[in-house]
Amino acid sequence: MNSSNKRTLISAISGILTAGAVIASTAASLVPPITSHSFYGWGATKVTDASPAGAPAKPVITITSSAAAAKPWDQGAGAGLLAPVTAGEKLTATFYIKAVSPGSVQTDFSFEKATAPYKSSVRQAITAGKSWTKQTIPFTSAIALPAKDVHILFHTGYAKGSFEVAGLTLTSGK
DSSP states (O other), X not given: OOHHHHHHHHXXXXXXXXXXXXXXXXXXXXXXXXXXXXXXXXXXXXXXXXXXXTOSSSOEEEEEESSOOSSGGGSEEEEEOXXXXXXXXXXXXXEEEEEEESSOEEEEEEEEESXXXXXXXXXXXXXXXXXXXXXXXXXXXXXXXXXXGEEEEEEOTTXXXXXXXXXXXXXXOO
């Protein structure tokens, strides 16, 4: 192989590696892997680690509400972000969800400022049934926030019940 061909090959490999790094960094989740340590519950809500047979993705957590609340957002489970977000940033939450008990569970997925006033960029109602369903929720961040001031959450104040969440990611399309 002559030196011109070597330079062309090196340039092509470098381009492939650079493109791969951009794709990998773009696809990185802005939330930590979901565990009972990264997700917190408040009100009458508890978060536990789970390993159900047949889960479509890992890790898996169980979110349990022991009672209904006066308002759905008075209790729930959430997690902070690993990186800040900018106003207008295109985000996509992806996860699987399944009711544990009773037959179906009402919740909602929300992305919001972690302190008052609780400005939400998205609040998507979800009814979890007995089978795993994939949820893909695209939205735009309403405001710029540092990682410590924003969180994703599931409100659980609708009624008593348990559901599992598997493979949760939040990715940015900038």
